[in-house]
Each structure stands twice: as C-alpha cells, then as structure tokens.
Amino acid sequence: MKMKAAFYRSKGPAAEVLQRGELDLPQPAPGEVRVRIKVSAVNPSDTKNRAGHRGNLAMPFPLIIPHQDGSGVIEAVGDSVSERRIGERVWVYEATLGRALGTCAEYCCVPSSKAIPLPDAADFEAGACMGIPAMTAHRCVFADGSVRGQRVLVLGGAGAVGFYAVQMAKLGGAACVLASVSRPEQAQAAIRAGADHVINYRSQDLVASCREIFAEDNPIDRVIDVAFGANLSHSLALLRVRGVIATYASDA
Ligand SMILES: NC(=O)c1ccc[n+]([C@@H]2O[C@H](COP(=O)([O-])OP(=O)(O)OC[C@H]3O[C@@H](n4cnc5c(N)ncnc54)[C@H](OP(=O)(O)O)[C@@H]3O)[C@@H](O)[C@H]2O)c1
Numbered sequence: 001m002k003m004k005a006a007f008y009r010s011k012g013p014a015a016e017v018l019q020r021g022e023l024d025l026p027q028p029a030p031g032e033v034r035v036r037i038k039v040s041a042v043n044p045s046d047t048k049n050r051a052g053h054r055g056n057l058a059m060p061f062p063l064i065i066p067h068q069d070g071s072g073v074i075e076a077v078g079d080s081v082s083e084r085r086i087g088e089r090v091w092v093y094e095a096t097l098g099r100a101l102g103t104c105a106e107y108c109c110v111p112s113s114k115a116i117p118l119p120d121a122a123d124f125e126a127g128a129c130m131g132i133p134a135m136t137a138h139r140c141v142f143a144d145g146s147v148r149g150q151r152v153l154v155l156g157g158a159g160a161v162g163f164y165a166v167q168m169a170k171l172g173g174a175a176c177v178l179a180s181v182s183r184p185e186q187a188q189a190a191i192r193a194g195a196d197h198v199i200n201y202r203s204q205d206l207v208a209s210c211r212e213i214f215a216e217d218n219p220i221d222r223v224i225d226v227a228f229g230a231n232l233s234h235s236l237a238l239l240r241v242r243g244v245i246a247t248y249a250s251d252a
Pocket residue numbers: 043044045132133134136155156157158159160161162180181182186201226227230231248249250
C-alpha cells in the first residue's frame with residue numbers, strides 16, 4: 001500500500017528540496033503505533049534541520065519526511081502494543097527525533113509512548129500544536145518546581161512557546177504573569193493566554209515598566225526567555241536574588 005507524503009532527499013531551501021509523492025505505507029515496529037495523521041505541525045527544528053542549520057548538510061537518512069509534531073487517529077499497532085489503542089485520538093511528538101519519517105504524510109509510525117490520548121474536547125489542530133512547543137514551555141515553567149505565588153515574566157509571550165508558558169504559569173498558580181510582546185495582536189494573544197500585564201518590548205522600557213508595576217527594583221522571580229543573549233541585561237536587572245532564568249533559545 002502507498003501513502004501521500006512530503007519528503008526531501010537532500011537538505012536546502014524548501015522550494016528546492018521538498019517534494020510531494022507516494023511512498024510505501026510505514027509498518028509499525030514492535031512497541032509502535034501507526035497514526036492516520038489529521039494535522040501535521042511544523043517546528044523550528046524541522047525547518048532548521050531541512051535547511052542545513054549551521055552548515056550541517058549531511059542527511060542522517062536517505063529520505064526524510066519532515067515534521068516532529070501532529071495529531072490523528074491510531075489505526076494499527078505493532079507487537080506488544082494493545083489493540084485497544086486502535087481508534088484512539090492522539091497527539092504525537094518528536095516523530096523525527098533520531099528517525100526518518102515524520103508527520104507530513106497520511107500516516108506516521110511513532111513509539112506508542114509518543115502517541116498521547118487527545119481528549120474529545122480538544123480538536124486535532126490543538127492536539128498538533130501541543131508537541132514540542134507546549135513541552136518546552138512546560139519545562140521552562142515547572143522544571144525546578146512550582147511557580148505558585150511567583151511573579152513570572154515571559155519574554156516573547158505571544159510566540160509558539162511563550163503563549164503556552166503564559167498559560168501554564170497562570171494555571172500553575174503564579175501570582176502575576178507578565179508577557180513582553182511587540183505588536184497589538186501579540187498583546188491580545190498574551191492576554192487571552194492569561195497574562196496579567198503586557199509590555200511592548202520595542203516601544204516601552206521593559207525594565208522601567210516592570211519596576212513601575214510592582215514599585216520594586218527587582219520584582220521578578222522567574223524569567224522565561226526566547227532570546228537569552230538579547231535579554232540578559234534586562235533579566236539580571238529585574239530578577240530577585242535567587243531568581244531563575246529558564247531560556248529555550250538565543251541568537252547571541
Ligand atoms: N517552537 C518550539 O517548539 C521551540 C522549542 C525550543 C526552542 N525553540 C526556539 O525558540 C526560538 C523561537 O521559536 P518559536 O517557535 O517560539 O518562535 P515564534 O513563534 O516566532 O515566537 C518567537 C517570539 O519571540 C519574540 N521575540 C523575538 N525576539 C525577542 C526579544 N529579543 N525579546 C522578546 N521577544 C522576542 C517574537 O516577537 P517579534 O514579533 O517581536 O519578533 C515572537 O513573538 C527559535 O530559535 C526556536 O528554534 C522553539
């Protein structure tokens with residue numbers, strides 16, 4: 001049997017290397033499930049890998065179907081996976097971590113542990129967005145304990161990771177969640193996610209604004225940062241003694 005998929009055989013710009021076509025239907029190995037993909041989600045790691053980020057043009061596999069994250073319905077299982085999983089709605093993550101065949105296809109096989117039940121109340125789009133962005137945000141918020149009662153500043157609070165970090169910090173009981181943004185639509189998104197205060201980091205003085213809100217020089221317990229190098233001086237200026245920076249990216 002065949003399936004439709006997008007794939008590449010060499011790295012480079014998307015327009016030059018991405019192809020569409022029919023490939024063999026992947027078979028679930030022992031411990032794996034095969035998911036009929038409903039929504040495929042592209043992650044920065046997908047585009048960076050495909051583009052040959054930092055000059056790495058070597059192909060780890062002869063052919064790669066991109067996309068780490070996605071959602072769909074389990075329609076086949078390998079040995080040692082219960083057949084009761086067949087028909088389950090799931091979200092999947094890291095489909096191409098050390099593997100060749102991601103979710104940008106009609107079907108994708110992943111270890112059963114990476115196919116997480118998707119509640120009926122969540123649609124497939126929401127499920128596909130969970131994956132790496134939400135897991136990154138979860139680590140940034142909770143990796144070293146609870147944020148209950150804390151003041152959390154999410155830099156880039158409307159980005160893929162920041163948007164979840166704002167929600168999780170709020171749900172985790174933070175006393176106050178602040179988000180930095182650069183446009184009105186980002187401000188709306190951060191407020192929708194639960195931010196108590198939104199600061200435009202391009203048009204406002206971030207440090208002065210935070211200090212004014214709390215009438216304190218070092219009011220922040222935890223910074224969650226999308227741009228460690230660019231923001232380090234602000235973070236250091238605002239953090240309390242023993243404050244924490246949880247960062248997931250830096251172009252510095
Ligand atoms: N998405 C993931 O799952 C994930 C996981 C781990 C690491 N990362 C890495 O994290 C970085 C961002 O990825 P993303 O997916 O979150 O991108 P994204 O959805 O584009 O979000 C990035 C956000 O950061 C904001 N931003 C940029 N520079 C900033 C600065 N100096 N201070 C405050 N905000 C700033 C951007 O706003 P502007 O409009 O102002 O630029 C944008 O809203 C990439 O390097 C990516 O590889 C991503």
